Amino acid sequence: MSTRKNPTADFSEAGLRALAGPRSFDRGTEYLNAVTALEVGDGWITATVHGTDAYEARLTFGGGEGLTGMCTCPYGQEGNFCKHLVAVGLSVLGRPESLPRQRARARERARDLDAWLAARSRDELLALVREQMAHDRGFRSRMRLRAATARHDLAEIRTQVSALLDSGPFAQYGCLAGGAAHSYAEQAAQAVAALAELTAHGRAADAVSLSREAIDELGRRYEETDDSDGALSSVLAQLAEVHLDACRAASPDPTETAQWLVVHLLGDLAHATGVALRDYRHVLGPEGLAVTRELTTEAHQRNPSGWVEKDLMRTLNTMEGRVDALIARHASNLRPDGGTHLRIARELALAGRPAEALQWAERGVTEAPDPAVLDSDLLDYLSTRYERSGHLAQAVILRRDHFTAHPTLTTYQALHAAAQTADTWPAERENALKILRTTAARGEADRPNGPALIDALLDDGDLDTAWQAASTTGTADHQWLTLADRIRDTRPADALPVYLRLLEPLKKSTGAAAYEQLTSLLLNISACHRLLGTDEDFTAYATTLRTELKRKRKLMAMWDEHGV
Known part of the structure; x- marks a missing residue:
């Protein structure tokens, strides 16, 4: 998982501090002697940092996203710029050579390696490949898979795909975590790429059967993996795309496809693969859709309260044009927060009726007895519709009304985003802060969360005003701590x-x-x-x-x- 990023943060001590925060930065200075295997490339740095465990850290810089980092430590896998990344960055900055010179040397090394390889004879290159195959099991499997794909050897392809999906060499105590999970995902991605090549070379039918087997196999590995960085989920999603592309090219048996699809969608892996019934509409055809409905209905009857079964039935209703009956059922029991209106709007949008979808979403807002408790998803949906259609002022009015009824940091941020898009934020901000100051003056500082005014000013980066407001109206201890950390x-x-x-x-x-x-x-x-x-x-x-x-x-x- 990529950590927090800042497009304006350059690779400097100040940039590292801005991303890590004071505490992680200070702790990172204590790990300078724990950095090993440091390698500087052209725009990237990798290293191993030894702490509670040996963690793999990678910094990327010089691109459009500014300075970013990834680390296999638990804190880093949650998306944070951790102390290990700070230690790696400071280790590079502390070298006698400047960073530009280190990058130039990395480019030079890459050119030297390319030139050296280009000068080798065919026999020398074959010897290098064979040497690597002898010592690297994963590399050996990848080479065998490529060779099998080139000669259309289906049995060998199946064998090598299975070898690449074998997590045994990476597992510790029966599970995959940290750097091992990431390394396994990288190896599994090689199998997925090979299956995609089958479709590209006219072997789509083979790709259909092999990708289904691979999804089942990778699914079993997924259950024993700590995938907090999302690496294996990403590979599963790519594998699902390979299967869909192969089905579109091969037009497999619709009954068999429907059976596999329903089992998969009702299982535990659908959230990781992203497989969606709608994407298979043309693959299934009328015959496959009929089988899908029969199997889904049976599943729903077995488990009428299951949300997966309900969602699959709803999707089928939409695909088969049964939207009006579905809407009538929802409309008979509308929730006061507008949540049911949103569900109806989404059904209509999926059915290709955007004007009606917009009307229902707007009704959800206007018919709400208390604007303060409106479903946030409804507001997001309606605001997005306004912005995409160019009605920016309406999006601002929607967010302003909700903020006025419920002035919190979340509603302030939503108003900020809408007004920024409409290029009206300075005026909106002034009025919003007046409301927050009035709320703070009524004694919100006595509440556990403190006044939203302070949170809003901190979110804007207006530290001087936030400090003045906290000193005048008072604030919660956690807000004082945040203020102190920032200044x-x-x-x-x-x-x-x-x-x-x-x-x-x-x-x-x-x-x-x-x-x-x-x-x-x-x-x-x-x-x-x-x-x-x-x-x-x-x-x-x-x-x-x-x-x-x-x-x-x-x-x-x-x-x-x-x-x-």
Whole structure:
């Protein structure tokens, strides 16, 4: 999974800090000695970083997306720019050579390698390939698969596809996780590419049967895989596309196709492959659709409350033109939040009746007894319809009305997006902030989440105004902490009192979560003193704090680990 990205963040210490945040950046500086196997390419860097485990980290830069990163650590797989990526970036920036010179050297190495390979004789290149095949099982399987595909050897193709889908060499304790899962997905993608070549070379019928077998096999591996980065899901989706393309080219038996399709759609893998019944309409034809309805009806009768069975029945109704009956059933029991109106609108849109779909979506908004509780999906749907048809002002009015009725960060962000598209954001923002200031003045700061005004200003990056508003109207502790984190490097004198105040009540707490918070706050307090040039004051404060909390041995060990 790609981590958070910032098109404006360049590959620099400041860019790394902007993506990682203060805490991950500071922790990354502690892992510089844990970076191994560092390789710099032209626009990319890879390395292994040793922490709780050995994690594979990759930075990409110089493209349209700015600086991005991927790491196999748990925090990185959630989409975060982790400390390991910071360590890799700082390791490269800390080299004597400048980054442009390192990239130039990478290009030079690539050219040298290409030139060296081009100068080898046919026998020398064959020897290199054979050497690699002898030591690399995955490479050997890929070469055998290509050879089998070239000579149309179906039995060998099946054997080699099965070999590439074998997760045994990657599994640990019966499961796939982290870098092993990612490596397995890359190998499985080779099998998918070979199956696609079958259709391209006129062997679509073979591709149909083999891709179905591969989907079943890969599905079993998927169940034992930690696919938090989505790598294996992506391969499954590609494999499903290969199967669909092969079916379109080969026109397989409609009854057999319907049977396979219904079993797959009712199973656990449909969400990963993205297989959709609508895509197979022309493949199935009238005969296949009849079989599909028969099998789906039987499944629905066996499990009438199952949402998968219901959704499949609804899709069939839409495909077969039974939309009006479906709409009549939904219209008899409309939800007050507009959710049922949205379902009707979507059914009409799928049936090729966009004007009626828009009318039902608009009715969902106008007929809602309380605008504050409108279904967010309905608002998103209607706003998107307005924007796509060029009615930008209507999208802004829709978002403005909802924000006025329910002023939260989420509705503020939705209004911001619509007004930005319509090029009216400055005026809309001024009016929206007035509403949020009025709400904050009524005492929203006393609520657990704090005033939405502060969240909105933070979301806009207007830190000075957010600080002034928090100081005037008050705010929740978590918002104070966010504010302090955002201004720490530029205004340490303002951030320091916040960290000191938030630390005090935690001194009475115990447990891992409390100790993590205490450690984080103490690290930030240390950073503030370092920026202010008052390290002696921090030393005195930390010494007093350690004396006071010395009985908390796990906390002391944690502080020792972080060097505070």
